Amino acid sequence: MVEQRELRVTQMTLEAEGVLSLRLTRIESDKPLPAWEPGSHIDVYVPDGTTRQYSLCGDPEDLSSYQVAVLREPEGRGGSAFIHDELRVGDRLLVTRPKQGFALEDATYHALVAGGVGITPIMAFAEHLDRQGRPFRLVYGGRTRDSMAFCPRLGALGERVELLAEDVDGRPDLDDVVKQLPDGGLIYVCGPLPLLRAVEAAAEAVHGPDQDVVRFELFSRAGVEPKESVPLDGDNYELVLAKSGHTLRMKPDANILDTVLALGVEVENDCRDGICGSCITSVVAGTVDHRDLVLTRKEQAAMNKMMICCSRPTSDRLELDL
Ligand code: FES
Missing domain, CATH: 3.40.50.80 (Nucleotide-binding domain of ferredoxin-NADP reductase (FNR) module)
Structure with missing residues (x-):
C-alpha cells in the first residue's frame, strides 16, 4: 500500500508563463514530512481523478512543506488544467511520500x-x-x-x-x-x-x-518514436515469478504489470508508461526488449532489470524476482 497523506495548499505562485508552483504544507503541524533527496518526486492525486508526478524543488531541510511546479499541459491533459484553474490556497491535496527516481550520483x-x-x-x-x-x-x-x-x-x-x-x-x-x-x-x-x-x-x-x-x-513520452517490435520465437513465452512461485504462459504483447498485479503480487507503479521507474523489477533470467525511458542504454544492455509496465521479453522464458 502506497503511503499517502493530505497536504494543504498554502502558496501558489506563477513562476513563468504556464508554470505554477505550489507549496504543500503538512496539516499535523508538529509532525515532519518524510525527508527527500534532490531528484525525488511525489504523486499528486488531483481531484479531477488524475494522478501526476511532480519533482520536488523546495528546500529539503524544510520538512514542514513540499514545493512542486506544475506546467499547464497542452489541451489541459493530466490534471494540470484543474491545478491552474480550480485549485485554490487552502485546498487540500492527497500526495504520496517522496520517491527517488532520479538520483544524483557521485562524480568529479x-x-x-x-x-x-x-x-x-x-x-x-x-x-x-x-x-x-x-x-x-x-x-x-x-x-x-x-x-x-x-x-x-x-x-x-x-x-x-x-x-x-x-x-x-x-x-x-x-x-x-x-x-x-x-x-x-x-x-x-x-x-x-x-x-x-x-x-x-x-x-x-x-x-x-x-x-x-x-x-x-x-516528463512525458511526447515525441517518442514508435519502437520496432523485436519478434519473439514462438507464440507464447513462459513467465516465472521466482519469489511468489507463479509460472504461466503469456502472450508476447500481454502487459506483465497487469498480469502480476492480477495475481496479487505487489509492485509499485505510477505512470504505467515507462517514464517514472516505479515498476523496476530485477530480471533473474531471460532477455528483454526495453521500451522504457528510464534505464540508460548500458543498464538496458545489462538485462538485469526492466520496467514491467511497458517492456517485454525477447526470450521464450522470463524469470523475474517477484
Ligand atoms: S509504472 Fe512508471 S515506469 Fe513502470
Whole structure:
C-alpha cells in the first residue's frame, strides 16, 4: 500500500508563463514530512481523478512543506488544467511520500541541463551541489524568457548558471557541455525528448556509442518514436515469478504489470508508461526488449532489470524476482 497523506495548499505562485508552483504544507503541524533527496518526486492525486508526478524543488531541510511546479499541459491533459484553474490556497491535496527516481550520483563534476519545466529537479540538484561546495554547471534553455521558471532563484547561483531563451540566445551549446566535462564528470538532463536525444548525440560524438556519462529524466513520452517490435520465437513465452512461485504462459504483447498485479503480487507503479521507474523489477533470467525511458542504454544492455509496465521479453522464458 502506497503511503499517502493530505497536504494543504498554502502558496501558489506563477513562476513563468504556464508554470505554477505550489507549496504543500503538512496539516499535523508538529509532525515532519518524510525527508527527500534532490531528484525525488511525489504523486499528486488531483481531484479531477488524475494522478501526476511532480519533482520536488523546495528546500529539503524544510520538512514542514513540499514545493512542486506544475506546467499547464497542452489541451489541459493530466490534471494540470484543474491545478491552474480550480485549485485554490487552502485546498487540500492527497500526495504520496517522496520517491527517488532520479538520483544524483557521485562524480568529479556535474553538468546539469534543463529544458522547460525540467528545471525543477535540475534546480534541486544545483542547489544541493552548491550547499555541498561541489563543482557544477547548469545550462537551462526555454522557448522565451517569459516561459522560463525560477530565473531569479537560479540567478543566486551566479555564473555557474546559463539561462538561454531560444528566441534571443539560441539553443544551448550541448557540444560545449560535453567537451568541457572533466574526466569522471556526469551530465544530468531533464526536459523533453529532443533535448535528451541531442545531449546523447553530443556525448556519443565524444565518448562513442557506449557513452555512460548521461543521466536523464523525462516528463512525458511526447515525441517518442514508435519502437520496432523485436519478434519473439514462438507464440507464447513462459513467465516465472521466482519469489511468489507463479509460472504461466503469456502472450508476447500481454502487459506483465497487469498480469502480476492480477495475481496479487505487489509492485509499485505510477505512470504505467515507462517514464517514472516505479515498476523496476530485477530480471533473474531471460532477455528483454526495453521500451522504457528510464534505464540508460548500458543498464538496458545489462538485462538485469526492466520496467514491467511497458517492456517485454525477447526470450521464450522470463524469470523475474517477484
Ligand atoms: S509504472 Fe512508471 S515506469 Fe513502470
